[in-house]
Amino acid sequence: MGYGLLAAAIAAEVAGTTAMKYSEGFSRLWPSLGAVAGYLVAFALLAQTLKVIQVGTAYAIWAGVGTAAVAAIGMFFLGESTGLAKLAGIAFVIIGVVLLNLGGAH
Known part of the structure; x- marks a missing residue:
């Protein structure tokens, strides 16, 4: 259940961040409300996740x-640049998350 809550927290945070991009510096109402709602939900779900998963992990x-x-x-839907360094950085982030899980998530 903890990882399901964590996945939902991640989805809410990603939705909030994406909405923030469309809020144009919080000058557009609906995307701004979406950003705030996304982060509120993300933090609430993360707080519940921390009841069953170690905080560092x-x-x-x-x-x-x-x-x-x-x-x-950003790269695939918002037209941001895609380069080898950016792709490698994403790969390293994923590798780091996997290593953290192998190193003591249980």
Whole structure:
């Protein structure tokens, strides 16, 4: 159940960050409300996740997967640059999350 909550927290954070991009500096109402709602839901779900998953592991996964997902959304849907260094960085984030899980997530 903990990883399901964590996945939902990540999805809410990614949605909030994507909405923030469309809010144009919080000058557009609906995307701004979406950003705020996304982060409120993300933090509430992360707080519930921390009841069953160690804080270091949960936060590393939340931040790492969220960062990789937002970078991928930027590249594939928002027209941001795609380069070898950016792709390698995303790969390293994912590798780091996997290593954290192997090193003591249980």
